[in-house]
Amino acid sequence: MKPDRLLKWFLYGYLGLVFVFIFSPILFSIIFSFNSDRFPTIPLGGFTLKWYETIWQDPDVWEAARTSLLVSFSVATIATFLGFTTAYTDYRYRFKLKPLYLALILLPPTIPLIIMALAMLAWFAKIGLSGQVFSIIIAHTVLTAPFAMAIIRLRLSQMDESLEAAAWNLGANQWRALRRVIIPFCRPAIVSSFCLTAAVSFDEFAIAWFISGLNKTIPVVILEIVTGNIDPQVNAIGSFVFLTSMTLVIIAQVVLMTKNKTEKENHD
Amino acid sequence: MTDSLVEFDSVVKKFGDFTAVERMNFTIDEGEFVAIMGPSGCGKTTTLRMLAGLEQPSEGEVRMQGRVMNAVPAHERDTPLVWQSLALFPFLNARENVEFGLQMRGVDAATRRKRALDWLDRLEIGEFAERDISSLSGGQKQRVALARSLVTEPKILLLDEPLSALDANLVIRMQSMLTRLQRELGITFVYVTHSQSEAFAMADRVVIMSRGRIAQIGTPKDIYRAPDNRFVAEFVGRNNIISGKIKSSSGKSVLINGSLGDFKVSLGGRAKPSPGDEGSFVIAADLVHLSSKKPRAGNQIECSLISEEFIGSVVTLFLEARDGSEFKVQIQERELADMDLKHTGKVFVSWDPERAHYIGAD
Numbered sequence: 054m055k056p057d058r059l060l061k062w063f064l065y066g067y068l069g070l071v072f073v074f075i076f077s078p079i080l081f082s083i084i085f086s087f088n089s090d091r092f093p094t095i096p097l098g099g100f101t102l103k104w105y106e107t108i109w110q111d112p113d114v115w116e117a118a119r120t121s122l123l124v125s126f127s128v129a130t131i132a133t134f135l136g137f138t139t140a141y142t143d144y145r146y147r148f149k150l151k152p153l154y155l156a157l158i159l160l161p162p163t164i165p166l167i168i169m170a171l172a173m174l175a176w177f178a179k180i181g182l183s184g185q186v187f188s189i190i191i192a193h194t195v196l197t198a199p200f201a202m203a204i205i206r207l208r209l210s211q212m213d214e215s216l217e218a219a220a221w222n223l224g225a226n227q228w229r230a231l232r233r234v235i236i237p238f239c240r241p242a243i244v245s246s247f248c249l250t251a252a253v254s255f256d257e258f259a260i261a262w263f264i265s266g267l268n269k270t271i272p273v274v275i276l277e278i279v280t281g282n283i284d285p286q287v288n289a290i291g292s293f294v295f296l297t298s299m300t301l302v303i304i305a306q307v308v309l310m311t312k313n314k315t316e317k318e319n320h321d
Numbered sequence: 322m323t324d325s326l327v328e329f330d331s332v333v334k335k336f337g338d339f340t341a342v343e344r345m346n347f348t349i350d351e352g353e354f355v356a357i358m359g360p361s362g363c364g365k366t367t368t369l370r371m372l373a374g375l376e377q378p379s380e381g382e383v384r385m386q387g388r389v390m391n392a393v394p395a396h397e398r399d400t401p402l403v404w405q406s407l408a409l410f411p412f413l414n415a416r417e418n419v420e421f422g423l424q425m426r427g428v429d430a431a432t433r434r435k436r437a438l439d440w441l442d443r444l445e446i447g448e449f450a451e452r453d454i455s456s457l458s459g460g461q462k463q464r465v466a467l468a469r470s471l472v473t474e475p476k477i478l479l480l481d482e483p484l485s486a487l488d489a490n491l492v493i494r495m496q497s498m499l500t501r502l503q504r505e506l507g508i509t510f511v512y513v514t515h516s517q518s519e520a521f522a523m524a525d526r527v528v529i530m531s532r533g534r535i536a537q538i539g540t541p542k543d544i545y546r547a548p549d550n551r552f553v554a555e556f557v558g559r560n561n562i563i564s565g566k567i568k569s570s571s572g573k574s575v576l577i578n579g580s581l582g583d584f585k586v587s588l589g590g591r592a593k594p595s596p597g598d599e600g601s602f603v604i605a606a607d608l609v610h611l612s613s614k615k616p617r618a619g620n621q622i623e624c625s626l627i628s629e630e631f632i633g634s635v636v637t638l639f640l641e642a643r644d645g646s647e648f649k650v651q652i653q654e655r656e657l658a659d660m661d662l663k664h665t666g667k668v669f670v671s672w673d674p675e676r677a678h679y680i681g682a683d
Contacts (some may be wrong), residue, residue, distance in 0.1 A: 214410035218375055220397040222402045223469070224425035230396075233421075237412045 079295055083275035086288035093285070104289040108175050114290065117274040121255055124270060128193040129251035135194070136201025136246055141235065144209045145217075158202055169196070170263035177264055184266020192260045197250040204249065204309075208242035209235075252301035254259060256294065326509050327372065328478060332381035334367050334533075343533040345381070349475070349511060354503050356524035360556070364533040365513045369479050370661070372511065373400045380533045384475075385675045400670070401470035402479040402541070405486075407462055409454045415465045416450040417440065440468040444498075447665040460491050467502075467540045477509040484519060496522050517557065529553050537614040547589060547678050553678060554603045559637070561648050563607070564678075567594050574674060580644045584620045585674040595678070600678050606637065606649040608676040613660060614671050616658060619670040623646055629657075640668065 057175050067321050081093070090098035095195075108114045143151070161169065172191045177183040212263070216238065220230035236243070258272035265273055271294055327349040335341040342364040349355050359363045370376040371383055374395035383390045390398065401422065407463075410420050419437035428436070441447045444464040449457060457465065461484065470478055480499075484492045500523050503510045514520050520527050521541040528545060529536040536556075537549040548554040553560055565579030574587045575602055586602045594600050615621070622641035627647075636657050642646040650670055 125525070213406050213408055215404045215406050216410065218395070219402070219404060219408035219410075220425075222373055222375070222400070223422035224396050224473075225421075226396045229425065234410060235330070237410075276654070 054150045059178065061163045070199075073302040079291075081293045082288045083295070086287055086292045088285065091285065094286075106280045106288040108289050108293075111286075113269075114151050114274060117269045117271045120189075120265075120268050121272075122268040124186060124189050124193060124261075125251040127190045128197060128254040129247045131190070131194045132198040132201045132250040133205075133243060136203075136250075136272050137205050137236075137239065137243060139198075139202045140206035140209055141231070143206060148299045149270075151231055162199050166259040170260040173260060183264060184268065186268045188264050188315075189261055189268065189270065193257060194255040195258065196260065201246040201250050204246040205239055205242045208239050212238055241308045241311075245309045248301040248305035250306075252298045255301070256298050264282075323350065324351045325618060326353075328359065328384040329368075329509075330384065332368075332371065332378045334364070334376060335365055335379040336369060339655075342371070342378075345533075345535060346526060347535060349366075349477075349509060351509060352507050354500070354510045354523055354525045355514065355528060356514060356520035357528045358514055358517065358520045358528070358531060359536075361515060361606035362532075363613070363644075365418045365528040366481055366513075367532050368416055368530070369402070369481055369496050369511060369513045372477075373402050373479055374398045399475045400472065400477055400479055401473065401475050402467050402481060403470050403481040403483045405482045407466040407467070407483075409462060413452050414453055415446070415457065415461075416452055418454065418465055419468045419472050421469060424609060426473065437468070438471055441465070441474045444468050444650045459487050463487065467661055471506070475508065477511065480510060480512045482516075482611055483494060485514075488598075491518070493547065499523060503573055518563050521630060529556060531556070548603055550680055551601060559606040559649055559651060560603045561606060562601055562603055563646075564599065567596050567598045567600050569596055570594060575600065575679065581622050581646070585678045586679050588679050592683075603675065603678045603680055604672050605678075606651040607635075609648075609670045609672050611638070611650050611652055611660070612671070613667075615669050619671055620674060620677070621669055624668055624670055626668060640670065 058288075064142075084097070085093045086095050087100050087102070089101040089103065105132060142154060148154075164172075173188070173195075174183065177185075177188045177192075182188045191290075212235075217230050217234055220234040221227070255270075256272065258276070261270045262273050262276065268278070271290065275287055275290055278284055278290075323590060325348040329345045329347050331631075332342060332345040333340065340535065345364075345368065353376055357368060358367050367376060374390065374393055378391055385398075385400075410421065413421070416434070416437050419440055420433045423433040423436060431547070438447060438450055439576055441450050441464075441556075444467060446457075446464045448460050449461055449576060454462065454465070463482075466483070472527055472660060480552045480675075484495050485493060499512075503523075510523075512520070516547050524541060527541050528538050529546050531552045533546075537553045539547075547556060547558055548560070549561060554560045560677070563577070563581070564585065565577040565584070568578045569577040570576075570581060572588070572593075575594055576584055577584050577586055586600075610616075615623070622642050624642050627639045627641050629639065630637040631654065634656045635651055638652070638657075640650060642648055648670060
């Protein structure tokens with residue numbers, strides 16, 4: 054009993070430390086974004102919205118935000134579509150070379166980001182697509198589609214195998230069964246995969262930095278500001294990015310979890 | 322033959338090297354309640370899935386009303402199936418589930434709604450029409466699944482072990498509901514089950530399958546009293562099977578010599594065994610007479626009592642004969658109480674040769 058409790062508190066403590074290490078820099082960045090002093094020192098200066106006003110008036114930041122939103126929305130749409138179609142082909146069909154097919158799809162996250170970024174840069178330069186918004190979308194889609202596929206595949210694996218056949222049996226052809234049964238069943242996974250891929254793309258720096266050219270995304274702009282000088286407006290942008298990503302991730306989690314909960318009750 | 326609805330003509334179904342269904346020939350009449358029964362893996366569900374178009378026969382033809390159905394895809398058939406898992410759509414409520422088939426057939430929203438509600442009412446779950454599937458009980462879900470299949474007014478309804486998830490009380494109630502429904506609608510029910518009690522309680526005809534083949538087709542009573550072969554006799558249960566060599570044959574009856582002596586068995590008509598052949602016969606546990614004193618003559622075996630199984634008014638006694646073979650006897654609990662077997666230990670079982678049923682060697 055006693056060692057068990059000790060272990061439990063030790064693990065809680067460990068978990069707590071992990072959270073502190075992850076979130077304290079972010080928390081401080083948020084705090085300093087409202088600090089009137091130019092340098093992040095303690096004691097803090099007065100409260101100010103100056104840095105937010107600065108970025109609000111900075112056309113570069115606006116431009117980057119617009120690019121980032123466009124990219125992450127397009128990436129989320131394409132990656133979720135690809136993820137769904139791949140997961141469904143895996144679920145529905147048996148074919149030769151299927152392990153190869155799945156390995157190919159799951160490959161991108163195993164490649165180091167820098168290597169992938171360099172490879173993308175070289176490739177896009179070669180085919181004359183470098184520095185375009187379009188190329189960032191392609192690169193990010195390659196990076197995020199595996200996540201979408203994994204989430205939707207998990208959902209499909211929870212589906213009663215008779216469900217699709219039941220739709221056929223009731224007069225739905227394959228296409229209508231897909232639209233009326235498979236997609237509604239996967240909706241929570243589709244929504245959460247959309248949010249997650251959007252969040253990953255919105256945050257992603259390495260690839261974007263290599264191939265964005267003049268169409269900078271938010272993370273690229275942040276780096277440029279940081280390298281130029283020490284400026285608390287970075288904290289303000291950071292807070293904004295953090296808020297966006299967190300919102301997307303939390304939506305994704307909530308959608309997935311509430312659905313699982315109702316289904317668990319349903320099995321009792 | 323004229324009003325047969327479904328015909329299986331030399332149907333074979335293979336999955337790779339595995340033959341799930343082997344040369345199946347049988348017909349199902351309009352308005353008939355047919356149960357397909359057998360142990361798991363015998364091919365009964367595959368047979369049902371071929372009817373629904375979810376599997377294509379590897380050889381032979383499946384015909385419905387004379388039309389060859391082999392190449393007709395599932396969604397173009399009118400063969401609704403009640404699934405073992407029910408397969409209700411969890412993201413739709415009860416009424417929307419029932420409407421699904423009508424919607425696929427292009428019925429307009431108002432008519433769809435009315436017909437769905439009518440069916441839910443008919444199955445006594447009208448008040449749950451707008452409820453989520455997850456909030457319904459097992460029996461209510463069962464009724465939604467039935468309504469969903471019947472709302473399109475099919476000629477045939479396929480059922481794949483639909484009651485296997487319900488508790489015993491509910492099974493009895495659902496059985497009588499299904500039988501009543503089938504009589505009222507006058508449509509064909511094809512019911513796959515591994516449960517003998519379900520098949521015998523509801524079906525007009527029972528098809529017993531074993532390893533992809535039909536072991537016997539007949540009324541529940543035929544199957545119970547006159548099994549065609551050893552598999553059926555054992556599968557139905559509570560049967561004693563005795564084998565031996567045919568000693569003599571009179572055309573009407575044979576004398577079988579087994580390790581427990583000679584037994585006279587009447588012949589039903591089909592089998593014509595000749596002396597020297599191997600042969601077996603079945604004597605049902607409830608047709609055996611039990612006594613503590615040796616009967617004067619006739620078929621009899623001396624046994625000792627091993628155990629008894631009490632299931633209410635009827636008791637099954639498990640006896641052991643001289644050669645170690647088991648013998649089952651089913652008698653009324655009241656009768657057993659009068660006999661006081663515990664003291665004697667030895668008992669004699671005997672039976673009328675007319676009651677024994679001859680089966681071939683196999």
